Amino acid sequence: MNPSGDIAAQQAQLIVTSTVLMLLIIVPVIVLTLVFAWRYRQSNTEATYSPDWDHSTRLELVIWGAPLLIIIALGALTWISTHKLDPWRPLERIDARRPVDPKVAPLVVQVVALDWKWLFLYPEQGIATVNELAAPVDRPIQFRITSSTVMNSFYIPALAGQIYAMPGMETKLHAVINRAGVYDGFSANFSGDGFSHMRFKFHGLSAAGFDRWVEASRASGEVLDRGLYLKLEQPSEREPVRRFGRVDPQLFDAAVNRCVDKTKMCMGEMMAIDAAGGMGKGGLAYLERKPWRDGERSFVAAAACTPDNPTGASLPAAAATAFTDATARN
Structure with missing residues (x-):
């Protein structure tokens, strides 16, 4: 309060x-x-007695x-x-006396709830931290929040209300810290055995102090790529503070789409296939034409029923192309 x-x-x-x-x-x-x-x-x-009232x-x-x-x-x-106070609504003021300066861009922090720790990515600064968060005083903050496995709730009582972190989804929270200090942050939603220790410290710093904190994180030299993320994603309790000097810029979007592991199809790609007609004509044509991420191509085994394949057995890529051509002619 x-x-x-x-x-x-x-x-x-x-x-x-x-x-x-x-x-x-x-x-x-x-x-x-x-x-x-x-x-x-x-x-x-002496009191009034009115039994018929x-x-x-x-x-x-x-x-x-x-x-x-x-x-x-x-x-x-x-x-x-x-x-x-809609969490998705950008801030209009710093406090009751000061409006937000439109020339000042908000600090973007990407938040990923892991089992059982918090990962914070700073795309503008190109760094990441585990169980440690920092922001400059009086600068708007835009949190982009997701989860790797189960639902959690991102909550810093001194900063703003809680907002859920859900796998395969992105939620947002806009906030600002007005006083320098160290504040408690935690998950307010039970998520398993290590939930009780899923805590972190939020540092409200001066502009100069935040710059020093960023430089100290960059000096760690450790690189957070997809391989290290998959190891970090594994359940662990009482994880110490870790800092990463460089981060894969596509990591957060891959975490939201649940495809950090490159052998898996991203949810966005899967929904695009569904929008194109699923595994029918439109879907198979989409798979053949789509330029896939990182210069690679992904293939999904098609199980489509045709006159020549009434059981819907898996089709190789060449057969999938033939099926697309056949359905186009029909």
């Missing part, structure tokens, strides 16, 4: 405002419950009108805050 980032500060204020609005009903109800219990106790013979228009208006007004206020507050 005393965060150091503007988004988290707005969320804290939203909690306070909502609580106060609800207390406007809760407190009077509690007080009146005690007053009525005391005033109309059995031993108080059953209705009061003014009382009904108060009983239903006041909560209705509170609900309307909470609904309006929720509607506005839901859009204003």
Whole structure:
């Protein structure tokens, strides 16, 4: 409730405002419950006794009108805050007094939840870290978040609310840190045995301090390529902080598409095949024409039923081409 980032500060204020609005009903109800219990106790013979009373228009208006007004206020507050604090929405301000300078580009941080550690990639700086995150004070941050295997939740309470990390998907979070310091980050979603130790430190640094941190990471000399990522992806607990001076620039997109291992087809490519008609005419033609990543070509064994292949046995590449030509003629 005393965060150091503007988004988290707005969320804290939203909690306070909502609580106060609800207390406007809760407190009077509690007080009146005690007053009525005391005033109309059995031993108080001076209290008004009206056994046939059953209705009061003014009382009904108060009983239903006041909560209705509170609900309307909470609904309006929720509607506005839901859009204003949307994690995907770029920041409009640094804090309550300063708008975002349109000339300042946000710091992009690519986040991958591994079992059971966090990998942070800095595409602009060309570095990566494990279980350590840093950003300059008062500079907008754009987090691009995914997971390698199961769902996790990326959460730095002092910075902003939690956002899920899901395999095969990319979520986003925009935030800014306003005070220098070291803050706790962790996964807020259970993801297996090592979940309890899936923690990291977030460093809010001055601009000069962040530059020094980047240079120190580059000095490590270690290169994070696809092969090392596949080793890092294996489950491990209490992973120490690691820094990588160079990173494969396509690594994050490959992690999102679940094809860091080059023997696997990327999800984007698979969806393109489906969009072209699956393994029918359009799909097989797509496989033949597509210039595949890294100068390579990938082939998928086709199991298509034709008059000459009624059982749908696997077709070699040449047969797949013949099948495409045959279906075109038909």
